[in-house]
Amino acid sequence: MENFHNIGTSTDWIVMVTYFLAIMLFGTYFGRYTKNTSDFFFGGRRFSWWLITMSIVATGVGSHSFVKYSAKGFEHGFSSSMTYLNDWFFIPFFMFGWLPIIVYSKVRSIPEYFEKRFNPSARFLATILLLFYMIGYIGIGFLTLGKAVIPLLPESFYIFGNIIEITLMRAIIVIAIITGIYITFGGQTAVIFTDLLQGFILLFAGFLLFILGISYVGGGQEFWDLLPLSWKLPLADFNKPSSFNFVGIFWQDAVAGSIGFLFMNQGLLMRFMACKSVNEGRKAATINILFVLPLSAIVVGNAGWLGKAMSVMDPSIVSPSTSPDEIFVVVASIVTSPGIFGFIMAALTAALMSTVDTLINATAAIFVNDVYRPIMKYAKKVYTDDKQKDKEELFAARITSMVITAAGVLSVLAFIQFPTVYEAHGYFHSTLTPPLVVAIFMGVFWKKFTAAGVITTFLGGVVLMILGARFPEVFISPFDHGIEMNPDRPYSYIRAFYNLIVCVGVGVFVTMTTFIQHYIVSVIKKNNNSSTIMLIVSLIASISFLLVIVGSSSFQFIFPIFIIVLVPIIVTYYGKYDEELSTKGLTVYSINEAKQGFKGSKLNEKYGEKVEVKLQLSNHNEDEIMCSKNDLLKLGAAVGDLVYLSDKRKWLGGLKSIHSRFGKSHNEDGIVYLNKDQIDHGLFENDKMLIAEKEM
Amino acid sequence: MDYFSHSWLPYMYLYGIGGIFFFSGVYIVWKTGAIDLNQPHHRTWMKVFFLGYAWFMIVHGLFTILALQ
DSSP, X not given: OBOOOOOSOHHHHHHHHHHHHHHHHHHHHHHTTOOSHHHHHHTTSOBOHHXXXXXXXXXXXXXXXXXXXXXXXXXXXXGGGGGGGOOGGGHHHIIIIIHHHHHHTTOSSHHHHHHHHTOHHHHHHHHHHHHHHHHHHHHHHHHHHHHHHGGGSOSEEEETTEEEEOOHHHHHHHHHHHHHHHHHHHOHHHHHHHHHHHHHHHHHHHHHHHHHHHHHHTSHHHHHHHSOHHHHOSSOOSSOOTTSOHHHHIIIIIIIIHHIIIIIOHHHHHHHHTBSSHHHHHHHHHHIIIIIHHHHHHHHHHHHHHHHHHHHHOTTTSOTTBOGGGHHHHHHHHHSOTTXXXXXXXXXXXXXXXXXXXXXXXXXXXXXXIIIHHHHHHTTOOOSSHHHHHHHXXXXXXXXXXXXXXXXXXXXXXXXXXXXXXXXXXXXXXXXXXXXXXXXXXHHHOTTXXXXXHHHHHHHHHHHHHHHHHOHHHHTGGGSTTOOOOSSSTTTTTXXXXXXHHHHHHHHHHHHTHHHHHXXXXXXXXXXXXXXXXXXXXXXXXXXXXXXXXXXXXXXXXXXXXXXXXXXXXXXXXXXXXXXXXXXXXXGGGHHHHHHHHHTSOOOOOXXXXXXXXXXXXXXXXXXXXXXXXXHHHHTOOTTOEEEEEESOGGGTTSSEEEEEEOOOBSOTTEEEEOXXXXXXXXXXXXXXXXXXXXX | OOOGGGTHHHHHHHHXXXXXXXXXXXXXXXXXXXXXXXXXXXXXXXXXXXXXXXHHHHHXXXXXHHHHO
């Protein structure tokens, strides 16, 4: 495989450094809008759908990366786009199930949902799994960044008479330091606005490269004719080769990946939660999946398609043996002139940085919410006021961001052995997402799913997945759809199918046998030695779990049975679970209750129109705004209803806005009374008109 | 060369198995009342669901036909 170094000129480097400085300044400017932890993590729940849609581009494109899709485009053609065109299947579940639940139940992280829906133990296990997932995702991002940058750098350089070799890991460490800087000091608003700008630039840069490449090979018809037939097909071969096949990628990406992306990617969820309302979140998701992702598929894959066309046209221009992960850089350097190449490379690396910083921000949110706050609560920490609490949490979030960046760099070591980033990402997704994906999905859409069910899904699912990874020829091959097993990396993608099946199987089995668990627990409780019995049961379950993890016993096939049978008994014995209470407002069956809980009073479903108002300062203390009686009538609102007030200028995308409640009415039409805190938080200007709309 | 396993077989699997997930989702959100067809904007969302599904079927189908020609 051919590897490259020193691609690009000094002009390209000047363009790249300028681009990065501009992006960092842009992020720092919007970082000033971060006033509290809500702003730091969620951007204050204020933005319009179009702003969030565009800001997701940089996250989506970055995470699925130019590098890996160009690599697969070069090796297999248009089927590299599969990942971008298979997210629609779960959209009804997301838009009318998960999204309203997470917004209305006011959870700030996915593990918090598990505590509300099940119990603190479920939250604890979900936190561990989610932190692994997020840090691994950050590691994949860093690996991709490193692979994108290495071809631009020399093999080594001299400093103070010493030769310093540029290795992938060294490049990644430098990148991680740069990435950590503005996320640490910016927060979610900075990330959203930086991503917004980069979203536009990325699409532009990707299409610029495509147009220049098409022109290089002689035009659209020539490009089409140069590609072999199998490169033109939009879906991969059903089950071969083992490194890239349709059915494996369907289960790994269209099922586990799509649910993972929509339901457990805390970074993406925080973007939707930054929307001004649930409906705006739905619009952002729809436009993103229907139109932006197909465009992104072209943007990220076209360098690979062009590389294949060029290698067919003249193998001396692009060698067929070019390292797939370097094809993007190679093609970009051939079809562009100095300066433009630097711009395209800057757009690519900046997009990857966006993904990584979104993930770092999201992981910090999980840490503060699910580790720091519970610890402080346990330690009975007393704060003088909310401002001090917020200040300390913000500080903890910033420190956590730095630690997570370091952990992400270390996790690269786990993925570096894979031949391409695509395979590393596929393996990662297939392995880490199923337990959480199944737990969230069954928690939201199956009211009967119990606390014992979710905890056993985590523990029992993990041990069965470990056995599957250890003995793929026994456990995974029955699900392989005829895919040949590669002994070095067995079933990289289709293992997701096996993992999903075992997790669903464990969850369903435990939930359907709830009455048996209750019967056994009632018998144990009647026994005088119930504590001793439960201690022995807990020990057997713990030892079984450890022995499967260590893999030292020849009886490891039997241990999952102990775990699946004993863990539900332990959870039922020690924990309390009330189905009625635990599902209220937290499943798809009770969205209206969730909405009512969010509002804090009866819903007002009356339709109304938006009203233009001018602000006046008032000295009231409550978090309420005062409109005239006539304006309330036009809005279809009543006192106590929730209101969204924003600057009239739509292009601001909700940056200058607040959420509040309607207070008592007055008689001055077109006037809204706000207090100083509301004006400051909404960043409102006295001479600008505002738009009031009833939220619910 | 027979391209069935590289074209229409994955196409049928994608929209067959994927369709089971999709239509189950539509059914569940409708049956549970999460989507309320008495509300005009919810009716619009229901149409968007089906149009979106058709949109991806058309894109994949069209490219497959063009490639095989």
